[in-house]
Amino acid sequence: MLSLTDRQRQILDWIRQETERSGRPPTRAELAAALGFRSINAAEEHLRALARKGAIRLIPGSARGIQLPGEAAGETGLWVVGRVAAGQPILAREHLTVRHPIDPRMFRPAADYLLTVSGESMRDAGILDGDLLAVHKSPEAREGQIVVARLGDEVTVKRFSRRQDAVWLLPENPAYQPIVVHPGDELVIEGIGVGVLRLGT
Secondary structure, three states: OOOOOHHHHHHHHHHHHHHHHHOOOOOHHHHHHHHOOOOHHHHHHHHHHHHHOOOOEEOOOOOOOEEOOOOOOOOOOEEEEOOOOOOOOOOOHHHEEEEEOOOHHHOOOOOOEEEEOOOOOOHHHOOOOOOEEEEEEOOOOOOOOEEEEEEOOEEEEEEEEEEOOEEEEEOOOOOOOOEEEOOOOOEEEEEEEEEEEOOOO
């Protein structure tokens, strides 16, 4: 385990997620803007501290010269999210179970992670129990998109619909009822589904 401060772990996690999302490392300016650094030089200082601890490798002369451990050996891919604990971010470190060597850019938009599907409520959309749903992180969704939604302590995969002043999370299986989310109810859109993987078939 690397001995990193909480801030350094935040920076490293953001670099990893941004690299997987876009398929390339961020620039110093992008890092500074995303994490609220006062200057590009401040971002550079944090990167050099991470490099000294061996968390990243800096490549001189490149605006995007940030290399994560394992990238040189081709160990890139998508993390699979296991059981999600109540109230915690879906990409919390303790939820990441295994990493599959899958190029995030094979999905449009690029996937940020894989979520293990539980249950048959999306059966008729071709999403079965045990499948891996490729998810693009997004706090918003458009009509008809398949979303990963957090409702209080539960995370669910449903089709998004907005009707009058309520959000409807629709199953794709007649054995299940829609979930109606009224104004004031706790709803967080974690991301949108961009693909399905069924391993071993």
